[in-house]
Amino acid sequence: MDDTSGIWWRQITGARNFLQKTADALASGKSAVICLSDATPWLDDMREILTDFLNKKFGGIRAIRKLDASTVGTDPAVVVFDKFCGGNVKASFIPFGEDAHVKFLAKRDDIILNKICLWIRGASKTQAESWHAFIADYHKFGGKGLFLLETGADFDASGKSGVETFSFESEVSEYDCYAFNIFLAAQFGKGDKSTKRYLAELASNVTGFDVERASEYIKRGNEFLKHPHAVADNKSPEEITRAVWVTQLKLIFPQLEIFRRDFVKRYEPQIERLLPYHLGGGKIVYTPDDAELGDLYSMFGVDNWRLEPDDWERLKIYREARNTLAHLGTLTLSQVETILHC
Numbered sequence: 001m002d003d004t005s006g007i008w009w010r011q012i013t014g015a016r017n018f019l020q021k022t023a024d025a026l027a028s029g030k031s032a033v034i035c036l037s038d039a040t041p042w043l044d045d046m047r048e049i050l051t052d053f054l055n056k057k058f059g060g061i062r063a064i065r066k067l068d069a070s071t072v073g074t075d076p077a078v079v080v081f082d083k084f085c086g087g088n089v090k091a092s093f094i095p096f097g098e099d100a101h102v103k104f105l106a107k108r109d110d111i112i113l114n115k116i117c118l119w120i121r122g123a124s125k126t127q128a129e130s131w132h133a134f135i136a137d138y139h140k141f142g143g144k145g146l147f148l149l150e151t152g153a154d155f156d157a158s159g160k161s162g163v164e165t166f167s168f169e170s171e172v173s174e175y176d177c178y179a180f181n182i183f184l185a186a187q188f189g190k191g192d193k194s195t196k197r198y199l200a201e202l203a204s205n206v207t208g209f210d211v212e213r214a215s216e217y218i219k220r221g222n223e224f225l226k227h228p229h230a231v232a233d234n235k236s237p238e239e240i241t242r243a244v245w246v247t248q249l250k251l252i253f254p255q256l257e258i259f260r261r262d263f264v265k266r267y268e269p270q271i272e273r274l275l276p277y278h279l280g281g282g283k284i285v286y287t288p289d290d291a292e293l294g295d296l297y298s299m300f301g302v303d304n305w306r307l308e309p310d311d312w313e314r315l316k317i318y319r320e321a322r323n324t325l326a327h328l329g330t331l332t333l334s335q336v337e338t339i340l341h342c
Contacts, residue, residue: 005042106141
């Protein structure tokens with residue numbers, strides 16, 4: 001098992017709760033349905049970890065059996081009857097009346113079904129509906145066996161009682177994905193905290209809920225930061241550019257505003273002497289706080305000797321960055337690092 005998948009399924013709140021709630025429901029004597037989306041990461045590892053949770057809950061009293069629904073018949077009651085009833089038990093079955101197989105299975109105390117949790121995988125939507133109906137009826141008639149049914153995200157579990165349903169999409173939030181990416185960036189990213197946060201934010205915006213792919217990008221670190229379009233080749237160039245822009249807007253714009261406020265405070269007397277300041281297009285700056293980066297650049301463009309050299313250079317860099325982002329453009333990694341580390 002990959003260490004990364006273990007972090008996701010064992011340590012991230014939403015992902016762990018998804019498995020823990022499922023295990024708790026089964027341990028309490030209820031069958032369960034887990035609805036898995038295409039974004040469910042590390043599926044095999046998820047099954048392994050859930051198996052571990054269940055074995056600890058069952059404490060050896062109940063075994064886990066697996067069944068691939070795609071390899072068996074379409075009537076779940078008949079499938080279970082054939083697979084989990086011995087010859088003598090089958091000989092006592094009288095096929096009479098509606099739900100005969102279900103009622104028979106539910107009432108027998110001497111079959112192995114009562115001592116296992118049957119994990120049903122690989123069911124189509126139609127098969128899942130049949131299995132869900134069978135499980136609900138089985139419990140309605142007093143059955144003691146347990147079932148764990150895997151379905152797709154769009155499975156409708158309404159209309160049937162006695163079976164707990166847990167949805168990956170409902171349990172796992174965008175925050176869980178972001179927290180995971182932050183954790184990985186802290187572990188695998190290079191540079192200071194600002195660079196690692198930028199890495200995690202960019203991976204989150206590029207991949208959304210696909211944390212498995214996000215982990216791949218984060219582990220590629222600087223390669224992903226420098227060439228996101230090449231690394232994230234499953235996305236269109238437009239999608240990647242927008243993700244980069246959103247990331248920079250979120251992390252860089254606040255830095256620009258912090259610089260602007262500090263600059264205005266530091267040079268307020270000099271700015272006051274220039275007010276009111278008339279700009280092109282009829283705009284007039286009346287107070288220092290009204291001055292944007294572009295306004296400040298214009299004010300001190302001729303008399304930049306009044307400023308500390310570093311402050312003038314930073315003003316030029318920050319003004320260019322603001323103009324780029326304001327016009328939906330993106331900054332180079334070098335520009336981003338300069339602003340984050342100033």
